[in-house]
Amino acid sequence: MSTSNRHLTVDEVCTELGVARSTFHDWRAKGRGPRCIKLPNGKLRIRRADFDKWLSEHEDVVA
Template sequence: MAGDKRTELLTVRQVLDELGGISRRTFYRWRELRLAPACIRLPNGELRVRRDVLNDWLEERAEGAAT
């Protein structure tokens, strides 16, 4: 069905890879500083980042982005 597509949930490892291989330590530091994309904490404690949230976060940081 159109519009029923679920948003992809990315693991921290997938996000690190998409960001050019930044370290896990850097990502968690960004989280402490509230600079990282918003995460979802699953009941088992693992973090996930929605694909659309990551894409929006990257777009907001593009140099010369229209505001």
């Protein structure tokens, strides 16, 4: 599986961002988190490409 097609766990995303799981779930509840895939077992996965796109959309560019 290529890096861009990899599916991240919520824990991996939280570790990369340095945020608590509760923060991630709060963002998700408010529609502000990265796009997620809900698996039949209820667990969430985030496509690496979707996560990277979400990150770039939230960059604070100072002119």
